[in-house]
Amino acid sequence: MLLLKEVGGALVLALAAGIVTYQMLKRVDNYQVEVLLTLALAMGVYALADALHLSAPIAVVVAGLFVGNRGRAFAMSEKTREHVDTFWELVDEILNVVLFLLIGLELLVLPLKREWLMAGALAIPIVLSARWLSVAAIVGPLGRVTTQAKGAIAVLTWGGLRGGISVAMALSLPANDSRSLILTLTYFVVVFSILVQGMTVGRVIRMTSGPTATVKSSHGS
Incomplete structure (x- = not known):
């Protein structure tokens, strides 16, 4: 019931807020105002979902998709x-920089025990x-x-990179x-994912698809 409330309530809230914002966007032809409306939607839906004990990330994602x-x-x-x-690309870059800065700072205070390193x-x-299963x-x-x-299957398994969201x-x-x-476990998986999987995914595609395959690779957080 808790899962249904958090997810279902987040979906209803996101769709309602998305429809209201959509109607406002249709009635305005000023890019400054419209950019602020999208920002208000993201921040407002997150704050409201959190106050109502709903899933704020799901609510923001659904509202953004709509x-x-x-x-x-x-x-x-x-x-x-x-x-x-342009605005949201800039916000994305800034928040990614802040996130990975916090990741680096967290490493300085994270207690590393031998058992945890093995785990x-x-x-x-x-x-x-x-991932393979x-x-x-x-x-x-x-x-x-x-x-x-x-x-x-091999490419989709090896290409399932973990990054900033997992650490966040x-x-x-x-x-x-x-x-x-x-x-500690998350850092191990993320670092391996970025450094090893991310740098070798092109090779895996070529090995599994044949020597003449054209490879297009992209990296995201």
Whole structure:
């Protein structure tokens, strides 16, 4: 019931706020005001969801998807879309920098025990195995009814990078011994994901798809 309340309530709140913002965007043709409306939507929905004990991240994501798709297509001019995109790209870059700065500072105060380091090393293959099982459980049966790219399961498994969001979720936990352990495990998985998986995903694609495959790789947090 708690899950249904947090997720279902967040969806209802996000759609309601998204529809209101969409209607406001349709009635305004001023990019400064429209950019501020999108900012107010993100901050307002998060604060309201948190106050109502709903899932604030889900609420913001759903509201963003609604306005970012329907609102962007039907309620914004080309000039407004350009400014909205530029504004949120800048916000994204700034927050990523702040997040990874906090990640680095957290490493300075994170207590590293020998047992935790061993657990962190074990967490990497466990996470990769879980990723493989989840991908194979979906892609495998689909391969019987649709054509799948060669090596799709291997590429999707190795390309499942972890980054800032994983660390941010771990950092949001209340301070206790369990939090420090979870942070240690998360750091191990994220660092391995970025440094090893991220730098070798192109090679994995070439190995699984053949020597003539064209590789397009991108990195995100």
